[in-house]
Amino acid sequence: MTALALAQPRRLVRTVTTDDGAGIAVYTHGDPDAAATVLLCHGWTRSAQDWRPHIDALTRPRQGFPVLRAVSYDQRGHGGSTRGTAVLDMELLGRDLALVLAEAASDGNPVIVIGHSMGGMAIQQLAVRQPALPGVKLAGVGLISTCLDKVGSLMAGTPAARRRVQAQQRVAEGLLRSPRSARAVHRLLTGPLSHPTTAPLWRAVFGAGPHTETARAGARAFRDIPATTVAEFYSALTTHDCAGHLGALALVPTRILVGSLDCFTSPAQARRLADDIPGAVLQTVPGQGHDLPxxxxxxxVETVHALLREMPRGLPGTLAPSVPALW
Structure with a gap:
């Protein structure tokens, strides 16, 4: 499934506790004395475990680049993190990220933040509501298969294609918003029929694709999350709207990646996101859907290395010039 080897076992650093009592599991990997850190934020129904191939590559020596320390975490209600008591919305996930980022940046070294889908939305929420984080040297941002607002909307294609996808999404949303129906969908998506060709809801929820092995991995991830939590997070995603408010991200190198077949966070959404962040670099990947990373x-990995090259004053082994002390 991947050209990269799986990583060494992750190590639990600590559990960060939020104001509403959620315990956020944070993991660290690699050399604690590394010159920079990459923080990885996973998407809906995924977990920190899904970053294993990336972490393995980023924490190994590579000519021309410093060895990085990698930090990953489980979003609340996912993996080893608990749900907490607060009403779920995307602003809440941005506040969770602020706590994790403070942990990741505790050594005072530069941090690059990478987010997939819901993780990318959490990064945006943080940039809007807490643009200044004392002591955090943000060196770069990667936003992968994510969007600015209107989660799941199809913003390109023929009228017939738009109507078809919109109908699929209305069905998916209606099912996932009902606890009883959510449990039925949960069984469908995680059972023996979870192959994408026999479970059209994979396409309705995640966009074109995914490849067989990725769909199976997604099914395994779904099994680990209660059906009602899956539904609750789906509703929370629809509250995301950062349009016109991402000026803070113009202060650091920002790169955006999207699959050409992604209809959950579409290429049109990615273009709007790039337009909202002056200087952001957009890359559209042919033939890929929402599970691009x-x-x-x-x-x-190449995106992280590109962000390292763009850092103002370089780290040992990079080209470079002074990362801002604040977000």
């Missing part, structure tokens, strides 16, 4: 992990 897991099917093409090398692209994520």
């Amino acid at each position: 897991y099917e093409r992990p090398v692209l994520v």
Whole structure:
């Protein structure tokens, strides 16, 4: 499934506790004395475990680049993190990220933040509501298969294609918003029929694709999350709207990746996101859907290395010039 080897076992650093009592599991990997850190934020129904191939590549020596320390975490209600008591919305996930980022940046070294889908939305929410984080040296941002607002909307294509996808999404949303129906969908997506060709809801929820092995990995991830939590997060995603408010991200190098076949966070959405962040670099990947970072992990690693090259005053082993002390 991937050109990269799986990583060494992750190590639990600590559990960060939020104001509403959620315990956010944070993991660290690699040399604690590394010159920079990459923080990886996973998407809906995924977990920190899905970043294993990326972490393995980023924490190994590579000529021309410093060895990085990698930090990953489980979003609340996912993996090893608990749900907490607060009403779920995307602003809440941005506040969670602020706590994790403070942990990741505790050594005072530069941090590059990478987010997939819901993780990318959490990064945006943080940039809007807490643009200044004392002590955090943000060196770069990668936003992968994510969007600015209107989650799941199809903003391009023929009228017939738009109507078809919109109908699929209305069905998916209606099912996922009902606890009873959510449990039925949960069984469908995680059962023996979870192959994308026999479970059209994969396409309705995640966009074109995914490849067979990625769909199976997604099914395994779904099994680990209660059906009602899956539904609750789906509703929370629809509250995301950062349009016109991402000026803070113009202060650091920002790169955006999207699959050409992604209809959950579409290429049209990615273009709007790039337009909202002056100086952002957009890359559209042919033939890929919403699971881009897991099917093409090398692209994520290359994005991190590109952000390292763009850092103002370089780290040992990079080209470079002074990262801002604040976000």
